[in-house]
Amino acid sequence: MRLAIALLLAAVGSAARAADGDIQSFTLPNGLQGVVIEDHRAPVVTQMVWYRVGSADETPGESGLAHFLEHLMFKATDELADGEFSKIVAANGGDDNAFTSTDYTAYFQRIAADRLDLVMGMEADRMTDLDPGAEAVLSERDVVMEERRQVVENDPGGLFAEERRAALYYNHPYGRPVIGWMHEMEQFDEEKAMAFYRAHYAPNNAILVVAGDVEAAEVERLAREHFGPIPASDAIGPRIRPQEPPHRAARRLEFRDPRVRQPYVTRSWLAPQRRPGDQREAAALYVLAELLGGPGITSVMAQELQLAEGVAIDAGASYADAGVDPQSFNVYVVPKPDVSLAEAEERLDALLARFVAEGPDPQQLERIKTRIRADRIYDRDNLQYRAREVGSELATGLTLEDVEAWPDLLQAVTPEEVRAAAQAVFRPENAVTSLMMAPETVEVVGQ
Amino acid sequence: MTRILHALAATLLLALAFALPARAAIDIVPVTSPGGITAWLYEDSTIPMVSLEASFRGGAALDPEGQAGVVNLMTALLEEGSGDLDATAFAQARDDLAADFSFDASRDEVSVSARMLSENLDASVDLLRAALVEPRFDADAVTRVRGQVVSNLRSDETDPDAIASRAFYAQAFPGHPYALPPDGTLATVADLDAEAVRAAHRAALAKDRLMIAVVGDIDAERLGPMLDRLFGDLPETGAPLPAVAEPATAGTLSVIDLDIPQSVVVFGHAGIPRDDPDFIPAFVMDQILGGGGFGSRLTEEVREKRGLTYGIYTYLAPGDFGALYMGRFSSANGRVAEALGILREEWARMAEEGVTEAELEDAKRYLTGAYPLRFDGNERIADQLLGLQTAGLDIDYVNERNDLVEAVTREDIARVARRILDPDRLTFVVVGRPEGVQATN
Numbered sequence: 001m002r003l004a005i006a007l008l009l010a011a012v013g014s015a016a017r018a019a020d021g022d023i024q025s026f027t028l029p030n031g032l033q034g035v036v037i038e039d040h041r042a043p044v045v046t047q048m049v050w051y052r053v054g055s056a057d058e059t060p061g062e063s064g065l066a067h068f069l070e071h072l073m074f075k076a077t078d079e080l081a082d083g084e085f086s087k088i089v090a091a092n093g094g095d096d097n098a099f100t101s102t103d104y105t106a107y108f109q110r111i112a113a114d115r116l117d118l119v120m121g122m123e124a125d126r127m128t129d130l131d132p133g134a135e136a137v138l139s140e141r142d143v144v145m146e147e148r149r150q151v152v153e154n155d156p157g158g159l160f161a162e163e164r165r166a167a168l169y170y171n172h173p174y175g176r177p178v179i180g181w182m183h184e185m186e187q188f189d190e191e192k193a194m195a196f197y198r199a200h201y202a203p204n205n206a207i208l209v210v211a212g213d214v215e216a217a218e219v220e221r222l223a224r225e226h227f228g229p230i231p232a233s234d235a236i237g238p239r240i241r242p243q244e245p246p247h248r249a250a251r252r253l254e255f256r257d258p259r260v261r262q263p264y265v266t267r268s269w270l271a272p273q274r275r276p277g278d279q280r281e282a283a284a285l286y287v288l289a290e291l292l293g294g295p296g297i298t299s300v301m302a303q304e305l306q307l308a309e310g311v312a313i314d315a316g317a318s319y320a321d322a323g324v325d326p327q328s329f330n331v332y333v334v335p336k337p338d339v340s341l342a343e344a345e346e347r348l349d350a351l352l353a354r355f356v357a358e359g360p361d362p363q364q365l366e367r368i369k370t371r372i373r374a375d376r377i378y379d380r381d382n383l384q385y386r387a388r389e390v391g392s393e394l395a396t397g398l399t400l401e402d403v404e405a406w407p408d409l410l411q412a413v414t415p416e417e418v419r420a421a422a423q424a425v426f427r428p429e430n431a432v433t434s435l436m437m438a439p440e441t442v443e444v445v446g447q
Numbered sequence: 448m449t450r451i452l453h454a455l456a457a458t459l460l461l462a463l464a465f466a467l468p469a470r471a472a473i474d475i476v477p478v479t480s481p482g483g484i485t486a487w488l489y490e491d492s493t494i495p496m497v498s499l500e501a502s503f504r505g506g507a508a509l510d511p512e513g514q515a516g517v518v519n520l521m522t523a524l525l526e527e528g529s530g531d532l533d534a535t536a537f538a539q540a541r542d543d544l545a546a547d548f549s550f551d552a553s554r555d556e557v558s559v560s561a562r563m564l565s566e567n568l569d570a571s572v573d574l575l576r577a578a579l580v581e582p583r584f585d586a587d588a589v590t591r592v593r594g595q596v597v598s599n600l601r602s603d604e605t606d607p608d609a610i611a612s613r614a615f616y617a618q619a620f621p622g623h624p625y626a627l628p629p630d631g632t633l634a635t636v637a638d639l640d641a642e643a644v645r646a647a648h649r650a651a652l653a654k655d656r657l658m659i660a661v662v663g664d665i666d667a668e669r670l671g672p673m674l675d676r677l678f679g680d681l682p683e684t685g686a687p688l689p690a691v692a693e694p695a696t697a698g699t700l701s702v703i704d705l706d707i708p709q710s711v712v713v714f715g716h717a718g719i720p721r722d723d724p725d726f727i728p729a730f731v732m733d734q735i736l737g738g739g740g741f742g743s744r745l746t747e748e749v750r751e752k753r754g755l756t757y758g759i760y761t762y763l764a765p766g767d768f769g770a771l772y773m774g775r776f777s778s779a780n781g782r783v784a785e786a787l788g789i790l791r792e793e794w795a796r797m798a799e800e801g802v803t804e805a806e807l808e809d810a811k812r813y814l815t816g817a818y819p820l821r822f823d824g825n826e827r828i829a830d831q832l833l834g835l836q837t838a839g840l841d842i843d844y845v846n847e848r849n850d851l852v853e854a855v856t857r858e859d860i861a862r863v864a865r866r867i868l869d870p871d872r873l874t875f876v877v878v879g880r881p882e883g884v885q886a887t888n
Contacts (some may be wrong), residue, residue: 042823086741093816142754149709259605374545
């Protein structure tokens, strides 16, 4: 696959000594970014290779191609036969897998720390030398179509989520499902997949994250040896996607499916994401989601909608903070059997209006911050989680400085910032309100 | 690679080093409290936190006749108020301590999982104790949480996996508690009240069925009294455990109609109990047949070669009160018949031919190499230490386990394959609109 000229190339920068759990980094001359989190508690390592490409980088008409390519990456290369990658990992007692989102595609192995050299060599091999063959491509196309049936079409909740996304983003490719629309998946072939591969898979579009019982300097040496010889690609440019125009109309969806037994209502607003050097508003939104509808019954939504004179069986909020382009803030309310969706929505509206007017309870805000501080400690116990966090942050355009600043920014959020963030995001014309119903559901109380 | 260390603290009965490849070793120590409660401890103060996992054997299998789901409902209510605290006050107290508690009921156990900051350990333990020992089961909380359970049960009515699993267990365990889902049915849950929940609490949470693992920033000296504080006030004995049942799988194929594009198939027959001498050979066989993900025969034949499914897998389910060998896959309605045919062929082929030497070596290399991956992180270690106890294994099992896997021969696998795999008893529940599939019951 490559000539062994690795040692001739020097890396830019070098990793300094660091304590367990610290993030260390390096960058190779070909643009590959490396991140190391040392943790010497167990002789295990997690390696992740992140590519800064996801479904939002696909050409219109080829939805699902980024995810399809993820599957093909386990097929043949110039050195490995179809399926051999995972077989070698397994033969060394390791686990491997991969995942794709709107903004990135990531591959990972968990394995004994002394096998890092082996798995890094294999990741470097499939970065540019994939050669799946037409037959394997067609067979795998059947697999991803079955995946779509399993995770989306067999579940009305999966179909509902797709429709909500498509309505929220009517110009940005975030409106397309990561798995792809079936009629476009049917058209996948080797040529399309390999064109996408050649356009996006290169060291200057990748981040290597290694966490576990390793020394940062040794990881850097191995990275130089395995990835160093791969030339940077000049096809990699800035990630410019069609953006949403100003939204001027509040949108409503009614999704009806005979399989629905529990109706519910959701609302999604476009919301700013964490931007490099500019994460304050995102920090306020993160805290807002926890305050309004975080897990448990202490959230504002649970207290007002579920307890006492509540109308809801369940209610909550979520906010995706990291992404290349604007993300969404989401709430849902599952009404009690004798409560209509309309009544549930009215109560939600009243709650949101009151929250925007009054802002958060300072005591509850302190609880949320305590929780966030504690999570920094708990997260140290789960290296895969940490590797995944850092990888997703870097793959969506944040810098290591942004990553390191984030916990302090969360602690610094003021009640007024939370209130202002809510006011800025909770505008009717910025929202899609979606009702999940059975065909026979009628909007009257009682059933 | 294995060595035995000597205990340091007075309360320790035995300390044991679990040697991982390379250099690390972990010391698992049984700690018995002054009150006689035993936990397995692994001490590591790298991170200022303590993880605790506990299991009360019995679980939903203790549901009285006509009250299916009561242990599950009781378990969900443990965090909904205790002692002087109502549900909200309890949740706020827990948030102030930044402690995480979770309580879960399955067919075989009620499990407790907690992670607590070192700086708040004593207060967190007090709060967890209140949840376990003095739950209030206030009427409004019972009504609210029961409403959530009912909502989930309603959604299960059109969930193909829930439908298939329920139908399979109902067929396999007629007249046994395993026949009913752990979260109950719409009919049984509707009638559950605070009184039924209190009775379930007395029946399920008792010291005669308790197993505990603790990992993290705590030593044996401090753990002993903590165990008494947490669990000492629970009753000595709980409700009698149900009898062990032999699954009644007759080799039928049922089709349950649901208008979905992909048929979901749950399949299985009798398995092998965890304490059976052939369990490890059966475990290795399963790895090769369908348990091992990529590289397993079923994944290779059904997914990789033919693209008939996104995933097919099998697993040994050695329940405490009945053992199954189970599996699951889903395929488009028009392709599921072909996948079923291959599955039947592979079942018969394994029963008749066993495995090749190369397959056995591959499986051993994976299973022995991957075992240490289960021990990286406090919570993972705590899960393992509890799992060993619930499986009835000795504290030194971690040192023997890979040797047991290495010792498995092709002849062992041929023997267990003949013994366990029975194509004539292999029973299927298919949910969907499968084409070319004939129901036989």
